Amino acid sequence: MTDTTINRLLSWPVGLASRLRVWTWRRLGMQIEGHCRLHRIRVPRNPWDIALADGVALDDGVVLLTSGARGASPRLTIGARSYVNRQTMFDASERISVGADCMIGPFVYITDHDHGTAPGIRLADQPLTGTPVTIGRNVWIGAGAIILKGVTIGDNAVIAAGCVVTRDVPPGARIAGVPGRPLTPAAKGAP
Helix, strand or coil: HHHHHHHHHHHHHHHHHHHCCCCCCCHHCEEEECEEECCCEEECCHHHEEEECCCCEEEECEEEEEEECCCCCCCCCCCCCCCCCCCEEEEECCCECCCCEEEEEEEECCCEEEEEECCCCCHHCCCCCEECCEEEEEEECCCEEEEECEEEEECCCCCCCCCCCCEECCCCEECCCCEEEEEECCCCCCC
């Protein structure tokens, strides 16, 4: 057998399982356009709060978590042909929007909220405070990055592995570090 034949044989059960998962999530209220590839993802609650465009691929262990009462539109949207690698978590109470053609690495955490921190009140008793997160088109987010509430990442941006993004990222920017900062281009003639 050729390598191509072996790989096709190995992928056949995965594809069949993905089709069954898509069918099941659609029946539970998730909005899934066209053909998406869903590996073993987790949706702890509110599947109706999630919309996946055509060609989205979600790898093993991706968590799509939304909180709050049912609204008029989904809280979590992922654009066409975007790929989300294993063990990545989306945590939406307001809105998280991912554009088309994005690549999101493994172990990324994206959230649109945090807890209140008023003094004299137990932290666990304080309400969530949130601001939507928007990720543009053709964005690459490296492994282990964290995107915090209120951030907008412009089209064609690259977020380095391990970066913590706390403020907006302009289109085409390259961001790295904790907190995330723009990478400066090397001086001409520098090694």
